[in-house]
Amino acid sequence: MYRIDFNKLRFLLCDDNPHMRRILRTLLHSFGAREAYEAEDGATALEMYTHYVPDIVITDWSMPIFDGLELTQMIRQPESKGNPYAPIIMLTGHSEKRRVTVARDAGVTEFLAKPISAKGLYQRILNVVANPRPFIKTKTYFGPDRRRNTNAAYMGPERRVGGLAEILQQPSLLDKARSPI
Amino acid sequence: MAKEKPSPLDIKSYPDHHVITQPNPLRKVLRRVGGDADPDDPVLRAERALAGLSGEFKTWMAVEADRLTAAHAAIVRHGFNDKTCAELFRAAHDIKGDAATFGYPSAAATADSLCRIIEHAPDLDKVPPDLITHHIQAVQAIVHDYTKLDSLTIASELCRRLRKVADDYLLHVNRDRPEHLEAIMAPSIVPGD
Numbered sequence A: 001m002y003r004i005d006f007n008k009l010r011f012l013l014c015d016d017n018p019h020m021r022r023i024l025r026t027l028l029h030s031f032g033a034r035e036a037y038e039a040e041d042g043a044t045a046l047e048m049y050t051h052y053v054p055d056i057v058i059t060d061w062s063m064p065i066f067d068g069l070e071l072t073q074m075i076r077q078p079e080s081k082g083n084p085y086a087p088i089i090m091l092t093g094h095s096e097k098r099r100v101t102v103a104r105d106a107g108v109t110e111f112l113a114k115p116i117s118a119k120g121l122y123q124r125i126l127n128v129v130a131n132p133r134p135f136i137k138t139k140t141y142f143g144p145d146r147r148r149n150t151n152a153a154y155m156g157p158e159r160r161v162g163g164l165a166e167i168l169q170q171p172s173l174l175d176k177a178r179s180p181i
Numbered sequence B: 001m002a003k004e005k006p007s008p009l010d011i012k013s014y015p016d017h018h019v020i021t022q023p024n025p026l027r028k029v030l031r032r033v034g035g036d037a038d039p040d041d042p043v044l045r046a047e048r049a050l051a052g053l054s055g056e057f058k059t060w061m062a063v064e065a066d067r068l069t070a071a072h073a074a075i076v077r078h079g080f081n082d083k084t085c086a087e088l089f090r091a092a093h094d095i096k097g098d099a100a101t102f103g104y105p106s107a108a109a110t111a112d113s114l115c116r117i118i119e120h121a122p123d124l125d126k127v128p129p130d131l132i133t134h135h136i137q138a139v140q141a142i143v144h145d146y147t148k149l150d151s152l153t154i155a156s157e158l159c160r161r162l163r164k165v166a167d168d169y170l171l172h173v174n175r176d177r178p179e180h181l182e183a184i185m186a187p188s189i190v191p192g193d
Helices: A018-031 A042-052 A068-075 A097-106 A118-130 A173-178 B042-078 B082-098 B105-120 B129-145 B151-173 B178-185
Strands: A002-004 A010-014 A035-039 A056-059 A088-092 A110-113 A135-137 A142-144 B010-013 B018-021 B030-032
Touching: A002 A118, A010 A018, A010 A042, A018 A035, A018 A118, A018 B042, A018 B082, A035 A042, A042 A056, A042 A068, A056 A068, A056 A118, A068 A088, A068 A097, A088 A097, A088 A118, A097 A110, A110 A118, A118 B042, B042 B082, B042 B105, B042 B129, B082 B105, B105 B129, B105 B151, B105 B178, B129 B151, B151 B178
Parallel strands: A010 A035, A010 A056, A056 A088, A088 A110
Antiparallel strands: A002 B030, A135 A142, A135 B018, B010 B018
């Protein structure tokens, strides 16, 4: 069994709701984290992201100024001076399949639907630490590999050209968001 | 961790995409612990800490419910505009996300129903005002009367009926908008109460 040394990780928490930030902070500190920076809107979060260079970002979707989706898109700029590869966990009350897909296409690494649980948060963090996915860069996308299932027979318009992309066997974001943990 | 130099990237290029692999920069924070039973389970520790916060949940929930009521009052005064609508949605959306954690799952479900109205009604000015008002009042009632023994069932039933009325309305007004119909009828991925 593996455990995470949370005291070596730096987190950036972004949620406009102070109660949710308090809950997140409590959970992370209980896990052992010492460094957790907090922002209440997307603009502040982006500034803190550049300044503190966190290892993991946990962000809400709906926020003032710009939202968690826009924050993700701004972090996932391959030519940016900052780190565009940091794992981003989207923690949100949005719970529709369409939203999960939109978050995935923005470059989110993990999706966690509220209500939050200690187990759900821990498992998402463990997953991004222990099982990082390769990044894919195309004309229209830069972010973690969105394909988690092998389908060699797939010949549709989204088939990648030239060689087999590295594919990890993992449940999809949607399946994981649905799981009752 | 974050102060260390970034690891070199391995980039494989294909005609229409690149696969970029970075040696796991966070590998060093993983450690193996012996056996399946860890006496110092971080999840248990966090659950206990969350339980320790629970004394504040009732107050927090009342704050969230009052924020929702204030957002609704602004709409009654000024009508629906970008600002008032966004605040009502954000207040309802926060309750949808937080209330179950605070011990009020029926308030979360009621707020979810209100969020669906705001998201999918083609014209908010044409939504029957009572439909929105009843959602606001239901959240307040659930939050303030939840300590009564019989209120759990009542709250759940109230929420179920409101959701039914809201869904019937949304299905009717979106009958010619298939993309909204699909979203309205899709099951939520969040477990119910």
